[in-house]
Amino acid sequence: MTSAVVRERGSRPGRAGILTAATGLFAVQGVSGTSLQQIAEAAGITKAAVYHHFPTKDDVVAAVLAPALDALRQIVRTAGAHQDPRGRIEATIIGLANQAVQHRLVWSVLMQDAGVADHVRNDPTHEELFDGLQTLLSGPTPSTSDRLLVSVFLSGLLGPLLDPRCADIGDDDLREGIVRAGRRLLLDATDAA
Numbered sequence: 001m002t003s004a005v006v007r008e009r010g011s012r013p014g015r016a017g018i019l020t021a022a023t024g025l026f027a028v029q030g031v032s033g034t035s036l037q038q039i040a041e042a043a044g045i046t047k048a049a050v051y052h053h054f055p056t057k058d059d060v061v062a063a064v065l066a067p068a069l070d071a072l073r074q075i076v077r078t079a080g081a082h083q084d085p086r087g088r089i090e091a092t093i094i095g096l097a098n099q100a101v102q103h104r105l106v107w108s109v110l111m112q113d114a115g116v117a118d119h120v121r122n123d124p125t126h127e128e129l130f131d132g133l134q135t136l137l138s139g140p141t142p143s144t145s146d147r148l149l150v151s152v153f154l155s156g157l158l159g160p161l162l163d164p165r166c167a168d169i170g171d172d173d174l175r176e177g178i179v180r181a182g183r184r185l186l187l188d189a190t191d192a193a
Helices: 003-011 014-029 036-043 047-053 057-080 085-102 104-110 114-122 124-138 144-162 171-192
Strands: none
Touching (some): 014 047, 014 057, 014 104, 036 057, 085 144, 085 171, 114 124, 124 144
């Protein structure tokens, strides 16, 4: 074995390095504009090494999204444990605000790409997850107004992450602003009803 091959094997970043390279490329070129070959080059490995960990680009996208989606699943479990509707709504709002901050880069990079949004929407497990979040926020039999408010809140979560004019907002301010907006939309509306 040549020293170049040994050096290459010793420097392989593995899954984490591939995902870091992919996220960086997605930020610049979008998911649709990034190939597995480009990911391999950015990670400093061969395309075959990428295929070893991720047989398709969809697998790379799924792995980049996995921590954020796992955080959403945890929110559904935690908030769903609350007995009263207000407690469920409050816990969901706070959980989503924390998640938006913790996974800010992933969502801001990936949700700008229509292909990723389709990937998230078209997976049945993701559909179930997002249905669960909506039920936590609006209840099992929401009115038209409730559905609209929940939709505005959930859509609005991505606004500050995608808007370049909000890029300088610190994590604490972002979290606080999301919680405040969620309470105004969802809890104040419940109080007024």
